[in-house]
Amino acid sequence: MIPGVGGVPRARLLALLLLALVEVIARALGDPAPYIAGSSSTGSTGSRRVDAVGGALSTTSNDVTSEPVRHQRSAGTAPPPYSFHFAHAVYNVSIPENSIIKTYAVQPPNEPRMGLHVTPDLEVRYKIVAGDKDRFFKAEERAVGDFVFLAIRLRTNNIVLNREKGDSYRLEVKATGTRREGKSRTTLEADTFIDVRVLDANDLSPLFYPTEYSVAITEDTPLHKSILHVVAEDADLGLNGEIYYSILDETEQFAVHPTTGVITLTRPLRFAERALHELTVVANDRGIGSTSRNQASKARVKIKVLQVS
Ligand SMILES: [Ca+2]
Numbered sequence: 001m002i003p004g005v006g007g008v009p010r011a012r013l014l015a016l017l018l019l020a021l022v023e024v025i026a027r028a029l030g031d032p033a034p035y036i037a038g039s040s041s042t043g044s045t046g047s048r049r050v051d052a053v054g055g056a057l058s059t060t061s062n063d064v065t066s067e068p069v070r071h072q073r074s075a076g077t078a079p080p081p082y083s084f085h086f087a088h089a090v091y092n093v094s095i096p097e098n099s100i101i102k103t104y105a106v107q108p109p110n111e112p113r114m115g116l117h118v119t120p121d122l123e124v125r126y127k128i129v130a131g132d133k134d135r136f137f138k139a140e141e142r143a144v145g146d147f148v149f150l151a152i153r154l155r156t157n158n159i160v161l162n163r164e165k166g167d168s169y170r171l172e173v174k175a176t177g178t179r180r181e182g183k184s185r186t187t188l189e190a191d192t193f194i195d196v197r198v199l200d201a202n203d204l205s206p207l208f209y210p211t212e213y214s215v216a217i218t219e220d221t222p223l224h225k226s227i228l229h230v231v232a233e234d235a236d237l238g239l240n241g242e243i244y245y246s247i248l249d250e251t252e253q254f255a256v257h258p259t260t261g262v263i264t265l266t267r268p269l270r271f272a273e274r275a276l277h278e279l280t281v282v283a284n285d286r287g288i289g290s291t292s293r294n295q296a297s298k299a300r301v302k303i304k305v306l307q308v309s
């Protein structure tokens with residue numbers, strides 16, 4: 001039997017002891033390490049928290065991960081002060097050439113969103129301050145919650161982006177945040193760069209230069225010998241500018257190499273049968289989605305046959 005102490009009833013003392021025992025068991029089950037390693041007295045609570053901050057941040061236990069927060073708050077650490085800045089120094093966007101007015105440039109997938117975190121009392125404006133001397137682009141702001149998105153779009157001035165003239169632009173964008181309190185006004189500023197890549201459209205046709213060719217060869221010219229080299233060019237990018245040559249006329253006498261433009265003899269020549277051959281060579285690009293402006297280009301080729309005595 002446990003006697004009463006200092007006038008405290010025996011039943012109440014028993015209840016208090018039981019409660020203390022339950023608490024010790026509960027702590028030991030929930031977070032056993034400090035109790036195994038250290039003393040079990042209530043004085044160990046402070047050092048237990050320090051242990052959690054110093055060494056147990058990577059664990060997934062709810063008890064342990066909540067400890068650093070309580071510790072930081074008790075130490076009086078304030079959250080970092082608000083800072084008006086872009087999270088990145090450079091952002092990437094792209095836009096197709098020949099896009100119509102007001103077309104928006106788009107970010108590649110998984111890129112960080114462009115814009116600024118703001119406080120509710122800030123009014124934000126974006127402005128392109130450098131890198132756009134032809135005035136193609138406009139910066140726009142769109143506020144969603146506490147984030148003001150930065151969007152880049154084409155102006156309405158009908159100047160058309162031409163990748164063949166300029167395939168990239170580095171825009172410097174300045175953000176201005178204004179805070180009004182009564183008659184006083186505070187202004188904050190931040191800068192970032194936007195790299196704009198202009199995407200190719202297959203808007204050019206191959207062009208022959210020259211457009212007329214003539215050559216004289218003897219009738220005993222060996223088969224598969226190179227006779228002539230025609231050349232066409234297309235300033236588009238990749239397949240849009242890769243050229244495919246073919247002969248328009250039906251002929252078994254000559255062939256043109258599809259990618260080099262070299263014309264070769266494929267049947268023996270006979271001066272007595274034909275002294276002059278005329279061909280039309282066509283150049284197409286290999287791009288898809290050709291526009292109506294994009295047409296095959298043609299060259300005239302004259303091959304004179306010389307008699308062998
Ligand atoms: Ca082309």
Ligand SMILES: [Ca+2]
Pocket residue numbers: 097163164200201202203204235236237
């Ligand atoms: Ca193009």
